[in-house]
Amino acid sequence: MNPSIATRALYSLLLLLGSAQAQSRTIAIDAPPLPPAIRIDAGPVAGPIELRSLQLRTEIMSGMARTRVEMLFANPNDRVLEGELQFPLLAGQEIDGFALDIGGELREAVPVEKAKGKEVFEEVIRRRVDPALLETTAGENFRLRVYPLPAHGTRRVVVHYSERLDASKGRYRYRLALAHAKALPRFSLDVLVSSPSGAPLASLPDGAVIDLQARGNWYRGGIERDDFDQRGWVEITIPDRNAGSGAVAANVQRWRGESWLQFDAPVSVRHSMRRIPGQVGIVWDSSLSGRLRDHAAEFALLDAYFHAMGTGSVKLIEVRDVAEPARTFAITDGDWSALKSALQETRYDGASNLDGWQFDAGIKEILVFSDGLANYGARRESASVGNHAARIYPVLASASANRSLLRRIARAGAGPGRGALIDLVGDRQVAIDALLQDRTGVAALGADGDGELLVDEQAIAHGRLRITGRFRGELPARLEVKLVEPDGRLRAVAVAIGKDSAWSTDSAEIPLVARQWARMKIDRLDEDSTRNRAEICRLGLAFGLLTRETSLIVLDDVADYLSHDIEPPASLRARYDALRATNARSERERLDAHLQQIVREYSNKVAWWTRDFPKSREPHVLSMQTGNAEPEARAMRQETAAPRPAAASPPLPADAAPMELAAGAADSVMASASGKADDADKRVAAGSPDAVTPIRIGLKKWTPDAPYLARLREASADDLYPIYLDERADWINSSAYYLDAADLLFERRQATLALRVLSNLAEMDLENRAILRILGYRLLQAGKPELAVPLFEQVRDLAPFEPQSFRDLGLAYADIGEYQKAADALYEVARREWDGRFAEIGLIALTEMNALIAMHGGEIDVSRFDERLLRNLPVDLRVVLNWDADNSDMDLWVTDPNGERAYYGNRLTRQGGRMSADLTSGYGPEEFMLKSAIPGKYKVEANYYGNRQQLVSGSVTLRLALTSGFGTPKANAQSTILRLQDRQETVLVGEFEVGRHD
Numbered sequence: 001m002n003p004s005i006a007t008r009a010l011y012s013l014l015l016l017l018g019s020a021q022a023q024s025r026t027i028a029i030d031a032p033p034l035p036p037a038i039r040i041d042a043g044p045v046a047g048p049i050e051l052r053s054l055q056l057r058t059e060i061m062s063g064m065a066r067t068r069v070e071m072l073f074a075n076p077n078d079r080v081l082e083g084e085l086q087f088p089l090l091a092g093q094e095i096d097g098f099a100l101d102i103g104g105e106l107r108e109a110v111p112v113e114k115a116k117g118k119e120v121f122e123e124v125i126r127r128r129v130d131p132a133l134l135e136t137t138a139g140e141n142f143r144l145r146v147y148p149l150p151a152h153g154t155r156r157v158v159v160h161y162s163e164r165l166d167a168s169k170g171r172y173r174y175r176l177a178l179a180h181a182k183a184l185p186r187f188s189l190d191v192l193v194s195s196p197s198g199a200p201l202a203s204l205p206d207g208a209v210i211d212l213q214a215r216g217n218w219y220r221g222g223i224e225r226d227d228f229d230q231r232g233w234v235e236i237t238i239p240d241r242n243a244g245s246g247a248v249a250a251n252v253q254r255w256r257g258e259s260w261l262q263f264d265a266p267v268s269v270r271h272s273m274r275r276i277p278g279q280v281g282i283v284w285d286s287s288l289s290g291r292l293r294d295h296a297a298e299f300a301l302l303d304a305y306f307h308a309m310g311t312g313s314v315k316l317i318e319v320r321d322v323a324e325p326a327r328t329f330a331i332t333d334g335d336w337s338a339l340k341s342a343l344q345e346t347r348y349d350g351a352s353n354l355d356g357w358q359f360d361a362g363i364k365e366i367l368v369f370s371d372g373l374a375n376y377g378a379r380r381e382s383a384s385v386g387n388h389a390a391r392i393y394p395v396l397a398s399a400s401a402n403r404s405l406l407r408r409i410a411r412a413g414a415g416p417g418r419g420a421l422i423d424l425v426g427d428r429q430v431a432i433d434a435l436l437q438d439r440t441g442v443a444a445l446g447a448d449g450d451g452e453l454l455v456d457e458q459a460i461a462h463g464r465l466r467i468t469g470r471f472r473g474e475l476p477a478r479l480e481v482k483l484v485e486p487d488g489r490l491r492a493v494a495v496a497i498g499k500d501s502a503w504s505t506d507s508a509e510i511p512l513v514a515r516q517w518a519r520m521k522i523d524r525l526d527e528d529s530t531r532n533r534a535e536i537c538r539l540g541l542a543f544g545l546l547t548r549e550t551s552l553i554v555l556d557d558v559a560d561y562l563s564h565d566i567e568p569p570a571s572l573r574a575r576y577d578a579l580r581a582t583n584a585r586s587e588r589e590r591l592d593a594h595l596q597q598i599v600r601e602y603s604n605k606v607a608w609w610t611r612d613f614p615k616s617r618e619p620h621v622l623s624m625q626t627g628n629a630e631p632e633a634r635a636m637r638q639e640t641a642a643p644r645p646a647a648a649s650p651p652l653p654a655d656a657a658p659m660e661l662a663a664g665a666a667d668s669v670m671a672s673a674s675g676k677a678d679d680a681d682k683r684v685a686a687g688s689p690d691a692v693t694p695i696r697i698g699l700k701k702w703t704p705d706a707p708y709l710a711r712l713r714e715a716s717a718d719d720l721y722p723i724y725l726d727e728r729a730d731w732i733n734s735s736a737y738y739l740d741a742a743d744l745l746f747e748r749r750q751a752t753l754a755l756r757v758l759s760n761l762a763e764m765d766l767e768n769r770a771i772l773r774i775l776g777y778r779l780l781q782a783g784k785p786e787l788a789v790p791l792f793e794q795v796r797d798l799a800p801f802e803p804q805s806f807r808d809l810g811l812a813y814a815d816i817g818e819y820q821k822a823a824d825a826l827y828e829v830a831r832r833e834w835d836g837r838f839a840e841i842g843l844i845a846l847t848e849m850n851a852l853i854a855m856h857g858g859e860i861d862v863s864r865f866d867e868r869l870l871r872n873l874p875v876d877l878r879v880v881l882n883w884d885a886d887n888s889d890m891d892l893w894v895t896d897p898n899g900e901r902a903y904y905g906n907r908l909t910r911q912g913g914r915m916s917a918d919l920t921s922g923y924g925p926e927e928f929m930l931k932s933a934i935p936g937k938y939k940v941e942a943n944y945y946g947n948r949q950q951l952v953s954g955s956v957t958l959r960l961a962l963t964s965g966f967g968t969p970k971a972n973a974q975s976t977i978l979r980l981q982d983r984q985e986t987v988l989v990g991e992f993e994v995g996r997h998d
Contacts, residue, residue: 053071099157174238314328942989
């Protein structure tokens, strides 16, 4: 296996839900899934990786089960191998923990903030050490890299997973698949079951009974076998007391001084057919991911819905990157054929923007067909519901979905009776009944004491009453649940709490009931994840859960836990505390030291700006032809010593003309933008030149040669978009395809369709910050900064450990006139201490921040900024190069009219051109600045030296911004985006043509 690909694959370590569930649906009900295995990709070997031992431990309580699977794999080969753990699960099972043996010690993963997990993981793999990271994203897949598999050695892997159990004929049923390829040298099974309604029954695949010993309401037992050769199902069934027969009992676990209770019991649910309004609305998600929904199930639901309506009308709004105008369809005696035809003809394309649709006041009920994976728009997950007087039913027909957002949409409706999430992924008829009927619901929960109870409202639709609770003090003797019937009458259900049957544990492992309470709490908080981010993170860390804010991580060395301030597993705690005591250094001390360093560095940059350089035309013969190096004789000129810190530039008047920053300018394909010119003698900031040098900018247009482009280029304006759709199936996962097609649509002046096509990048790989950055840059070029800002905000949240996340966002804020936010974000780049591979990015951000302050000083509060860093540095020429591929080496070259090239080996030219430090393992930026330019032509090139990572769509996307008159009111900025193939090459990006001073 290619090490770089495998390393990046581990970065995508995800939950095994989507792929496992899809696989499990193809398996016969009595056929176990594929066995756990280590897949290797290393050519012919002496033998496959063997499963030597399988140890299983299961805890079951109140319709929930958590299983621990410990596997010992052996490598019979003569060399070290690398593999990927494949652990198929059944539908409804969810991985919530893992562990690896490191140095012979089984090390449990620990929870970590999601952003920190990414940061630590990426930092550690750059040192060629192998950590492991488990995180959840919308993709819902699972891969675990196992390395090293020592020659003739073994490796242990542990996986924890949880699941809800189905109940039928009065008993819960737990099934555990045994599907190993051959006899296991060692097998063990340990079972712990809470069963207040009677003894559970447990058996092996051969029918042998597993003896379970009682302790109050709890039962425990197990087996240990050598040469175990049974395949099939381990089955455990547990009696399920009927809630309708009287009080039901809650199971209790005590842990760390608190009591945790849970019960799950059948409850009689009453239904009554409801009256469907005569005027309804449908929101149909027609984004690219919409093609993956189960449309047959959606149409079956609509068949039943319109049959119940009879005669009426429907207003349809399709949502993609934007909400389209509403269309009206008539329904006559349940006939909705015209609407059905329109939906069947839908071409799914564009991002998912669930914000901004609006119906008129006559619409009293709305169905929203979507997976809830909102990824676009001014407020990606706010999901405006338009008319709040309507009853809203989100309809889900996709295995991969954001159920929390869909439940929030349902709660936002204010119609009578309130809507609910209709889940077609499970039992279709149950979902249809939930839409067409009013049914029993939970009105209130009551209990004495210091506790918090949570109810699973979705379970009521399936005839289950499922509640979890947390109590910090004394447990009450009973709870009371008030149910509300469809006719509005209340019904009480009593829940007895048996204190004497509680199972106490002092184990460091969090018990099942506590985990389930935390999971239900997080699900509730997820409905407003923006406001509840901190609480979701706290619960994820406290209970070791995967959430949108937390991941699970295993690190190789205790020093890695210490350096990144991650609480290690219990086995490393003593060593961690000892190292922490001897290596303590406050965050404040480190920030102060960094601030002093950035002040010194910026003072050096100011010193360069104040220095005079010769401006004569002196021919210079380039000794570098290939672009890789110049002779040592071209040693870098040292900049002069820094003067005393300069005073802050005085702000301009509030009515000063806005400056177009490079990040928001357009290239030659799209509409050009330039800074507005006011009277220079009134507007120029302190320290800027008295005269502005006339400069023309010319940028190279990107001309790709992909195989699909010939047909697209030959298409007429009317045929271009249909042909794009026709070709798309072969390029569905190619970011280059959408970029190229969008460029052609922009050229043909079809901006609306171009933006739709471009927005597909948001659909491709959720939480891929490289793709999101490219999309954000393209939207800025297209003059849509209001759409780019939410994307850059998402990138900041995904990667707050990268300074580019704040710099890109700051420049985008400036483009929408949010100057204070822009300055704050750029200052954040300067003040924080970053990884050493991001050299001088703080200086680049300070240059941009000070130019912004010079243009909009009256709108920016600089009181919290260090005054030693406030100095505008206006220049004739400024060039900035960024690229999307991390761990890549891209070089900016600028050749002046004398023939002298500024690059990483010649950072200070004879006429004073300054090149920033060389970045060989980051995203950039690299910056060239020239205060006073001699007349003539300046050539700008990008040299791609190479990369050490798997690239986005096989190429590096670079963005180069050229600005004349930077830091002055007459700034003229343009930018271009090019793609370089995965090979060393040099491209001419653009030119400056500098005239003579007036």
